[in-house]
Amino acid sequence: MVNGLVGLAILFFVLALVFAILGARGVAGISMSIAKWLIILFIVLAIISLLL
Template identity: 95%
Template sequence: MVNGLVGLAILFFVLALVFALLGARGVAGISMSIAKWLVIIFIVLAIISLLL
């Protein structure tokens, strides 16, 4: 199973690629935006954990 924010971001990125290839642009866009936000959250949390 997928563990952590990075794993979820990769999962949503792969889903976005699959749906884009199948022609479901709306679902691909939503999956890509979720992946983008998960990566942003991961980076912010990683920076905070390094500073503390």
Template identity: 75%
Template sequence: MSLTQAIQSEVMATPLQFGGDLIGLAVLFLVLALVAAVLGASGVAGISMSIAKWLVIIFVVLAVVTFIL
């Protein structure tokens, strides 16, 4: 088996997982927002909260699309 065939078989065997770590990232940004809010950095807290919100929305949309298909 040549190197190209080995790489192609590995690529084809790897499933696509779009929502794998979005919730983990959302929780991370939520914790960052809470810590920033406690420390008084309202700008960082607001941006972190917005990022967390969008990550959860993207996760939910991808989960619904996955369940429908």
């Protein structure tokens, strides 16, 4: 299964690619946006955990 933020981001990225290929650009855009924010959140939390 999908574990952690990076796994979820990869899952949403793959979903975005599939929906883009199928022509559902609205759903693909939303999935890509969610993946982008999950990666940003992961990076921020990783930096905070390294600093503490």
